[in-house]
Amino acid sequence: MTDRTDVLIYDTTLRDGTQGEKINFSAEEKVRIAQRLDEMGFHYIEGGWPGSNPKDMRFFELGKHIPFKNARLTAFGSTRRPNIKVENCANIQTLLAAETPAVTIFGKSWDLHVTDILTIPLEENLAMIHESIAYLKANGKEVIYDAEHFFDGYKKNRFYALQTIETAWKAGADFIVLCDTNGGTIPHELTVIVEYVRSFLPDAPLGIHVHNDGDLAVANSIAAVSAGATMVQGTINGYGERCGNADLIPIIANLQLKMNRWCLPDNSIRQLTNLSYYISDVANIPPQNSRPFVGRSAFTHKGGVHVSAILKNPAAYEHIRPELVGNEQRVLVSDLSGKSNIEYKARELGIDLGTEDAISTLIVQKIKIMEDEGYQFDAADGSLSLLIKKITGEFKEPFVLECFHVINAKTKNNPSLSQATIKIVVGNEEELTAAEGNGPVNALDNALRKALVKFYPQISEVHLVDFKVRTLEGADGTAAKVRVLLDSKDNEDVWSTIGVSTNVIEASWHALVDSIQYKLCKDKINKHHVGE
Numbered sequence: 449m450t451d452r453t454d455v456l457i458y459d460t461t462l463r464d465g466t467q468g469e470k471i472n473f474s475a476e477e478k479v480r481i482a483q484r485l486d487e488m489g490f491h492y493i494e495g496g497w498p499g500s501n502p503k504d505m506r507f508f509e510l511g512k513h514i515p516f517k518n519a520r521l522t523a524f525g526s527t528r529r530p531n532i533k534v535e536n537c538a539n540i541q542t543l544l545a546a547e548t549p550a551v552t553i554f555g556k557s558w559d560l561h562v563t564d565i566l567t568i569p570l571e572e573n574l575a576m577i578h579e580s581i582a583y584l585k586a587n588g589k590e591v592i593y594d595a596e597h598f599f600d601g602y603k604k605n606r607f608y609a610l611q612t613i614e615t616a617w618k619a620g621a622d623f624i625v626l627c628d629t630n631g632g633t634i635p636h637e638l639t640v641i642v643e644y645v646r647s648f649l650p651d652a653p654l655g656i657h658v659h660n661d662g663d664l665a666v667a668n669s670i671a672a673v674s675a676g677a678t679m680v681q682g683t684i685n686g687y688g689e690r691c692g693n694a695d696l697i698p699i700i701a702n703l704q705l706k707m708n709r710w711c712l713p714d715n716s717i718r719q720l721t722n723l724s725y726y727i728s729d730v731a732n733i734p735p736q737n738s739r740p741f742v743g744r745s746a747f748t749h750k751g752g753v754h755v756s757a758i759l760k761n762p763a764a765y766e767h768i769r770p771e772l773v774g775n776e777q778r779v780l781v782s783d784l785s786g787k788s789n790i791e792y793k794a795r796e797l798g799i800d801l802g803t804e805d806a807i808s809t810l811i812v813q814k815i816k817i818m819e820d821e822g823y824q825f826d827a828a829d830g831s832l833s834l835l836i837k838k839i840t841g842e843f844k845e846p847f848v849l850e851c852f853h854v855i856n857a858k859t860k861n862n863p864s865l866s867q868a869t870i871k872i873v874v875g876n877e878e879e880l881t882a883a884e885g886n887g888p889v890n891a892l893d894n895a896l897r898k899a900l901v902k903f904y905p906q907i908s909e910v911h912l913v914d915f916k917v918r919t920l921e922g923a924d925g926t927a928a929k930v931r932v933l934l935d936s937k938d939n940e941d942v943w944s945t946i947g948v949s950t951n952v953i954e955a956s957w958h959a960l961v962d963s964i965q966y967k968l969c970k971d972k973i974n975k976h977h978v979g980e
């Protein structure tokens with residue numbers, strides 16, 4: 449455990465993150481995110497552009513009453529507008545009104561942006577940079593200067609790009625942040641440029657702000673630190689304009705765990721997975737399984753060769769221990785499995801396979817055949833657990849189906865009505881019931897539960913939470929099949945089951961039965977075994 453900090457982490461999820469498509473946080477959500485980042489020890493939190501919209505202004509109003517423990521809140525804006533006095537620039541005044549300890553302003557480094565976008569002389573841009581920074585410093589702010597398009601500007605007109613940051617530094621900027629705004633710079637180019645700037649302004653603390661258009665934002669940010677940057681700007685989950693900003697999570701994890709450059713307290717590194725999910729949740733953007741370090745698949749092993757190896761030594765196929773970032777190891781079972789996957793899964797499910805390989809080999813062969821028929825066990829842990837228990841003889845049928853009938857009736861302008869009747873046998877007792885539903889599968893589900901609930905009251909705790917149907921192509925003249933995946937839950941768990949058939953009702957029936965059987969197995973209430 450150490451409180452050492454080698455690299456300052458500057459989070460712009462609340463500003464650049466919200467420039468990403470479909471990302472929109474309310475002022476209150478921004479407050480909650482800022483507090484979470486503060487608790488984890490982030491050094492700077494850019495809350496928004498107060499001159500942009502009332503919501504961002506409201507966030508900064510709320511921010512005035514929050515005692516941040518670790519982070520400095522920063523308000524974002526541009527250099528003053530051309531050809532006006534800095535004190536008359538509304539944008540600059542809103543930055544002061546935000547009352548944050550730090551202010552970040554972006555200015556133009558690329559001559560093309562000065563001549564073609566701002567359409568002003570190059571000297572006026574230098575004056576805008578100088579006057580804006582000097583004014584904010586005179587008003588007591590820490591000033592972080594974002595040199596927009598620095599790398600593109602450097603490549604086109606190196607002399608002018610360097611002149612802009614020299615102006616910013618001389619005006620009193622506390623950090624000079626080199627921005628790869630269009631996100632197209634390659635790491636080896638970036639390294640050379642950062643190293644040059646490091647020698648050009650030897651005393652200036654340098655930062656880096658990179659976009660991900662070449663899928664290189666994380667690599668570029670890390671390269672910049674190696675070349676001398678001590679502040680990294682980015683967002684959680686890489687949200688941001690176009691292809692996004694640099695994802696701070698892999699940046700922090702790589703810097704701290706691989707390069708011994710300390711960013712956050714140890715304990716916060718273990719919260720990175722949780723943080724990623726939290727931000728996805730608030731943003732209402734589904735988490736990405738393949739996200740490095742923190743995604744659900746980041747330490748998930750499917751291939752039999754991999755699973756066999758990690759059982760002996762996890763380092764064989766894991767670059768770090770998942771617990772270091774709060775993630776976990778998982779193993780999937782599919783037609784790419786070997787017996788090791790089955791042994792791992794059985795252990796996880798508390799099933800004893802004995803010491804012989806024969807049983808796991810039998811299970812793996814059965815799974816390979818069923819996957820060829822359309823099953824997909826890596827998406828149906830409930831059905832997988834039942835299958836293993838059936839093969840090992842641990843499973844006892846809680847009921848037997850005699851028959852079911854489902855009808856779906858539709859008349860003219862009325863909504864369609866579905867009815868199902870079902871006859872099952874539990875022990876020596878027959879049960880015949882009927883139920884209605886808003887569709888045939890719902891009617892069948894209702895009838896099955898109605899028939900079973902007097903034998904197994906716990907079934908009333910089970911709810912279906914998701915129902916997915918996928919059509920699978922028929923091969924060599926065979927009819928197309930459907931695969932039904934059901935997600936069910938009770939008061940404690942969520943589980944997935946699967947059914948495959950050429951008939952959607954039949955496929956749904958198999959998935960429904962697995963769901964109920966899984967629940968009964970799980971609760972170990974199989975008292976009424978057939979034949980007992």
Ligand SMILES: CC(=O)SCCNC(=O)CCNC(=O)[C@H](O)C(C)(C)COP(=O)(O)OP(=O)(O)OC[C@H]1O[C@@H](n2cnc3c(N)ncnc32)[C@H](O)[C@@H]1OP(=O)(O)O
Binds near residue numbers: 497499526530565629
């Ligand atoms: C690289 C970055 O990500 S920078 C951040 C980008 N983020 C955003 O743009 C989100 C917030 N933006 C907004 O809410 C609006 O664009 C505002 C309020 C800032 C400005 O709105 P408007 O006044 O209607 O101008 P508009 O958005 O059409 O154009 C941007 C203006 O800023 C000017 N501008 C751009 N960069 C700078 C700069 N560094 N310094 C001064 N002015 C600048 C442009 O020249 C343009 O001026 P013009 O209106 O005289 O043509």
Ligand SMILES: CC(=O)C(=O)O
Binds near residue numbers: 554594595630
């Ligand atoms: C400042 C900023 O967001 C950029 O240059 O991309």
